[in-house]
Amino acid sequence: MKIKKFLLAAFAIVFLGSLVPIFFVYLEKEPSPQTNAQALERIKNNQGELFGFIVLGDSHTGIIPTDSTFLKVIQDVNMEGRWKKLPIDFVADLGDVTFRGSAWDYKVFNKLRSKIKWPVISAIGNHDDDNKEGAALFARYVGPRDFSFAERNSYFIFTDNNRDQTYPDEQFAWLEGELKKSQAYKHRFIFMHKSPISARFHHFYRPEVSSWSQRFMKLCEQYKVDIVFTGHEHLFREQEFGGVRYVVSGGAGMPLDVPRWEGGFLNYVVVRVNGDYVDYEVEQVFPPVWRFVTLTIWQDAFYFLRDAFFR
Template sequence: MKRFFFTFIFVLLLSGTAIALTDRPVSHLNDAKITQPSANEFTFIVLGDFRTLRRDKAYPAVFEQILREVNTIAPALIVSTGDAYYGYGGSMQGFKNEIDYFLSRIKGLDVPFFNATGNHEVAGDAERERYAEKRFGRLYGAFDYGNAHFIMLNTDEVGKEGTISGEQLKWLEKDLETNSNAGNIFVFMHRPMFSVTDPELVAGKSFKDKGNRDYLHSLFNRYKVKSVFAGHEHIFNETVKDGVSYFITGGAGSPLYQPPSKGGFFHYLIVKVRGNDVSIDVVVPYTIQARTISGNDGFESKAEMEITNISFAAVDIRNLQFIMPAAAADKYKVRATSISKRGQVNAHAVRIRNVKGNKDGTATVSVETQVPKNGLIRIVVEVDI
């Protein structure tokens, strides 16, 4: 795991919805509710490039694992840098089915899911582009969370692939000016402006126009954009230009392009905002795992789970779920212990975040705690019935 630290300034906005100061607000793609932060602390996750290998293939197992981990971490938001399904070839009905399959996989998440448009979302085809917009809403636009302004760009407008140009560029200039006083500005796109696999932009597979790229960078520099997140290249990379951080995060399940030493490893990013301090952790899937020790079946009044974190950074867990017999919320109790490398057992901070009744006479009890780096936590939930 690699860690990056930045300093941001946050001012709390009291709005209850993610609506930006823009004429092109974009929406998340699942049913999860957006809750604005009550303090200058929140977390969001960035991932990208998890499309299937072919049209007739299931999602990679590593992407399914990332979904499980992300749902357990329960950040405020998930933002994808695109390529959510295969998209190319086959019939139009097959294309529609792929979108249905993608949406079915994120529907059950308890976290709002935003997606930047990639080449696989529209497949370079005007009809598919129109249908994608019908299903997803605007393919570029913006939204706000707290006092952070999130800009979602479309590097794959049909006929303008690999650029931000025309009406979209005019909109971007206006949006940046309108939101120039935002505490933080984050930009998301699919094709990276500063390619690793094609740094001189001669192959035309990532960003295509140096002049357009350099102008965009000048805008981002002028308006003090903090970070730009892209995908497309199935690697992890970070570079800084004039104080603007450019990330390539294309490792959420699609085939990798490079060996691990060159960024070719599966991963996602956890962005933690803590007042004026923001850290970005690169997380490798399967480093966070939970297992049931006893109970957790909806029948037993006591359940015990163990959660491990073998990464190099502490991870805040907000949605570790226990299935318990249904009861009033105040009837549940939770305790946790951490176990050191020497086997020493210590009490560990933990709390019940939410209790949700299920139709089968059980309840889902969500537990919140922090799992230290290279740490193991055992959590017990009991109910008095």
């Protein structure tokens, strides 16, 4: 009986211990926003051709479950600096930084972003201007939606494709101009919220039926883009088309879209640039204990039964 009570108490402590830290974050004073421009200021003097950056997406901050999960992701991300094996320059956030683009959501995003050890550079997601004040809040907390910068031997392009199934001609012209400029560098990377091709066949998000999809991918092929990073789909997936790698990393907070064994795990990606070469590693994040107990194991059980008996 005593053992039962002890185990129950131990479980309660671990469960609550994984949930309580986010409430302390809510109580903290909000820091002044570290916008993309300020992040770029911090990395402008970096030198050398061996470096790294981290990519994550879809934290959807503003509600307790996603905030608590993102905090756990951040703790893991911050560990990437250990052993000092690779200088990490920045963290790229692929958008849906907020749950629904409200003032509260941005406030929490700002607090959580400030906990990331490296400068954070963010793209806009389709939910970041859901709310009527969302667009102005994104501009204030993050900055412009389309921009680029050169760093070390690489060129980085962030672009806004949060509108439904379209990427206007003016943006194509801008993008092509940027890709031309990027030819002076060894590598080029694109960061945006939505992939031009869906990460899985059975999904209602099917950009491949829209005209921008092929046009976008052809440009990436033509200008030899190394990797296109996107979020939107809440999973991890890697694909390759026309010599261009496409990496989907949308697992920094929301419930995952697919079974764990199909990429449905919390994740971030560490990219390593070594002179002429680029590779990356996906890191799985173990969910906070409260989430593991109330969501992850049930989701796994559901998918297990579905895959075992109904497929």
